[in-house]
Amino acid sequence: MSGGRDGPSTRHGDGWLAGGFLRVPGNDRTEMGLLDSRPSLPRDRSSFAAGAATLVVAASLTVISGRDGIAVGLVLLVLWYLTGPVSVYVVAHLLLALVFPSGVDPVTLSILETELLGVLVLPIGWQRDAVRRVGATLLLSLAFAGVLWVGHRGFRSTWAAGTLLVLTCLGVGYVVYRYSRVSLGQIHDEGAST
Amino acid sequence: MRPTRRCLTLASLAALLAVAAVLFDRAALLAGTAGLSAYLLATQYAFAQASAAADGALEFAVAVSPRRTTVGQEAEVTVTVESSTPSPVEVTVTPQAPVATTVPASELSPARLDLDDRQARVSYPVGFPVAGTYELPPLSVTMTDAAGLFSTTVERGPQTDVVVDPRMPSHVHVGRGGEAFASVYGEYEGAHGGSSVEPDRPRTYRPGDPAKRIDWKMTARRDEPFVWEFESDTERQTALVVDHGASMGAGPPGETKLDFAREVGLALSNAAAARAETVGLYTVDDEGLTRREPTSSANPAHRKRSDVLRNLAVSTAGGNGESSPPGRRSGTAGIDGRKQTRTRSGGPLRGSAADAFDGRLRAFLDSPKRPPSGQVTSPLLAAVGAARRDAGSALETLVITDDSDREGIRRAVEAASRDRGQVFVFLTPGALFERSSLASIEAAYERYLDFERFRRGLDALPGVSAYEVGPGDRVDEILGHRRRQ
Numbered sequence: 001m002s003g004g005r006d007g008p009s010t011r012h013g014d015g016w017l018a019g020g021f022l023r024v025p026g027n028d029r030t031e032m033g034l035l036d037s038r039p040s041l042p043r044d045r046s047s048f049a050a051g052a053a054t055l056v057v058a059a060s061l062t063v064i065s066g067r068d069g070i071a072v073g074l075v076l077l078v079l080w081y082l083t084g085p086v087s088v089y090v091v092a093h094l095l096l097a098l099v100f101p102s103g104v105d106p107v108t109l110s111i112l113e114t115e116l117l118g119v120l121v122l123p124i125g126w127q128r129d130a131v132r133r134v135g136a137t138l139l140l141s142l143a144f145a146g147v148l149w150v151g152h153r154g155f156r157s158t159w160a161a162g163t164l165l166v167l168t169c170l171g172v173g174y175v176v177y178r179y180s181r182v183s184l185g186q187i188h189d190e191g192a193s194t
Numbered sequence: 195m196r197p198t199r200r201c202l203t204l205a206s207l208a209a210l211l212a213v214a215a216v217l218f219d220r221a222a223l224l225a226g227t228a229g230l231s232a233y234l235l236a237t238q239y240a241f242a243q244a245s246a247a248a249d250g251a252l253e254f255a256v257a258v259s260p261r262r263t264t265v266g267q268e269a270e271v272t273v274t275v276e277s278s279t280p281s282p283v284e285v286t287v288t289p290q291a292p293v294a295t296t297v298p299a300s301e302l303s304p305a306r307l308d309l310d311d312r313q314a315r316v317s318y319p320v321g322f323p324v325a326g327t328y329e330l331p332p333l334s335v336t337m338t339d340a341a342g343l344f345s346t347t348v349e350r351g352p353q354t355d356v357v358v359d360p361r362m363p364s365h366v367h368v369g370r371g372g373e374a375f376a377s378v379y380g381e382y383e384g385a386h387g388g389s390s391v392e393p394d395r396p397r398t399y400r401p402g403d404p405a406k407r408i409d410w411k412m413t414a415r416r417d418e419p420f421v422w423e424f425e426s427d428t429e430r431q432t433a434l435v436v437d438h439g440a441s442m443g444a445g446p447p448g449e450t451k452l453d454f455a456r457e458v459g460l461a462l463s464n465a466a467a468a469r470a471e472t473v474g475l476y477t478v479d480d481e482g483l484t485r486r487e488p489t490s491s492a493n494p495a496h497r498k499r500s501d502v503l504r505n506l507a508v509s510t511a512g513g514n515g516e517s518s519p520p521g522r523r524s525g526t527a528g529i530d531g532r533k534q535t536r537t538r539s540g541g542p543l544r545g546s547a548a549d550a551f552d553g554r555l556r557a558f559l560d561s562p563k564r565p566p567s568g569q570v571t572s573p574l575l576a577a578v579g580a581a582r583r584d585a586g587s588a589l590e591t592l593v594i595t596d597d598s599d600r601e602g603i604r605r606a607v608e609a610a611s612r613d614r615g616q617v618f619v620f621l622t623p624g625a626l627f628e629r630s631s632l633a634s635i636e637a638a639y640e641r642y643l644d645f646e647r648f649r650r651g652l653d654a655l656p657g658v659s660a661y662e663v664g665p666g667d668r669v670d671e672i673l674g675h676r677r678r679q
Binding site: 086089090092093094096097100103104109113116117120121127128129132133134135136137138139140141143144145147148152158159161162165166169172173176177179180181183184185186 | 195204207208209210211212214215216218219220221222223224225226227228229230231232233234235236237238239240241242243244245246249282309340341346348
């Protein structure tokens with residue numbers, strides 16, 4: 001079971017990170033502050049896949065933005081080592097805003113986003129339902145990218161695009177929630193009884 | 195389906211990226227929101243499908259042993275969860291205790307079905323403090339996805355009932371020679387026959403009055419229910435003598451001799467109350483009278499009498515609670531009942547507050563009337579003597595005891611039947627309360643025959659009717675075994 005989790009642990013369990021926000025104790029996935037649930041050391045293939053994806057991101061940043069990219073890449077690699085892929089994904093986006101203060105062109109953004117998405121989904125490749133989860137993640141990412149593009153082009157406003165994206169995510173989440181309840185028989189289809 | 199804390203944390207981070215994008219006007223940060231949201235929603239979708247598949251593959255079995263029990267006893271509940279396919283999600287099955295049962299919190303642990311597991315089992319004891327039919331609540335089945343982002347709880351499992359019987363005899367046999375009494379045992383044959391009561395005057399219904407006394411025509415004419423008060427047309431009085439000595443504790447819990455005696459006593463008391471007879475209650479143990487309720491036909495007295503009978507417990511005074519050979523319980527209680535004057539009418543006789551005064555007087559009261567040296571009398575004899583003095587003439591005496599002190603019973607019955615007194619003896623034979631192996635049924639039968647000879651001897655006395663009281667299934671077991679042979 002432990003090998004099936006896309007999540008992290010750290011061998012620095014006694015350091016300050018052990019009790020910190022990003023700390024993920026081995027199997028305890030429900031504690032507050034849990035970002036990743038990497039399996040306990042020794043790291044498995046899914047964890048190394050996330051590391052490899054992080055390395056690719058770091059290399060791309062180095063190529064694209066030079067020394068700043070190297071620094072960001074190193075930070076991301078350390079983050080992967082200490083925490084896990086989700087932390088890398090979130091922090092990478094925040095650091096991109098610093099590396100590209102005047103904005104980033106769509107092509108570069110697409111490349112980096114694809115690589116960062118790889119950090120998220122590659123660990124899933126060794127899990128149960130890998131195809132379904134990876135496929136759904138990629139499909140939804142493309143759909144949300146489309147929503148973003150439409151929102152940004154249509155409203156010419158970041159906040160409007162953001163609002164549209166958040167509403168879309170909430171809508172999709174609610175649909176899946178209702179689907180789950182119906183499939184578990186918690187909601188009966190009234191029309192089916194007639 | 196509900197998100198876990200970890201899921202909410204990730205969702206918060208996605209929202210944080212969106213807020214940062216708006217604050218810093220960086221649309222690129224929204225890409226992070228989109229990616230993280232896609233990851234969460236894809237996981238949610240995968241879990242929805244996996245949990246539905248797991249739910250369809252799960253089978254639950256709830257076994258209760260025993261399915262029928264008695265108040266105060268425990269039943270073992272075993273929950274078994276099986277999955278026809280390796281479980282794609284983690285499954286935790288938490289049994290829920292039925293309302294009004296006692297389950298030690300430490301025992302109520304859930305059954306866990308980890309990923310790829312196929313079977314899990316958990317057992318826990320359930321105590322039932324109240325009689326009735328209990329329905330075990332459905333199992334709480336919680337499924338959690340492998341990433342620990344989502345969980346869902348559903349209620350599953352078969353409906354299982356547990357029947358809890360009160361600690362009282364379930365099949366009371368009252369009869370003669372193995373043949374059950376033809377009428378309801380509370381309706382014993384009165385000595386005088388026919389109706390013993392005449393309507394006196396109507397009054398409004400009061401709680402506790404028998405419903406059959408309601409005069410519906412009069413009730414219909416007025417706005418409230420009316421009943422008739424009856425006046426006994428005879429001088430007949432009834433004394434109910436109930437033995438609760440140590441030997442009456444024989445038998446399994448809830449089905450001791452005393453439990454059967456109590457049932458018979460309550461039935462007799464109710465029947466007498468329904469006929470508005472004046473009834474007195476005398477309880478005895480191995481040392482003498484323990485309670486002396488005056489004869490009365492009033493409803494409060496009947497209720498009090500019923501309460502006394504219901505709360506009657508086996509007395510350990512002078513005995514160890516086990517059956518003993520005949521004659522064991524003969525004591526020194528005088529037939530004149532003087533020894534019982536240490537207690538007052540209508541209250542418990544031993545241990546009353548006025549013992550100091552009572553103790554000083556006892557020497558004076560007991561000494562002149564003490565039976566001659568070597569002459570022993572039984573507590574039953576003392577009770578009968580007290581009842582005869584209380585009631586005067588036309589006394590019906592109902593004696594409920596066991597057959598451990600046969601000589602004492604015979605003497606008490608002879609004393610009660612003097613002066614045309616009617617005596618009804620209800621005996622709980624020891625042979626019917628010895629739970630024994632099949633091999634010893636033959637011996638039980640022999641003891642039952644011995645008892646039957648004794649009962650017939652009593653029955654042959656003038657004015658005496660003797661009955662056996664015991665568990666009907668045991669009577670059938672002993673006599674049926676003999677018939678098969």
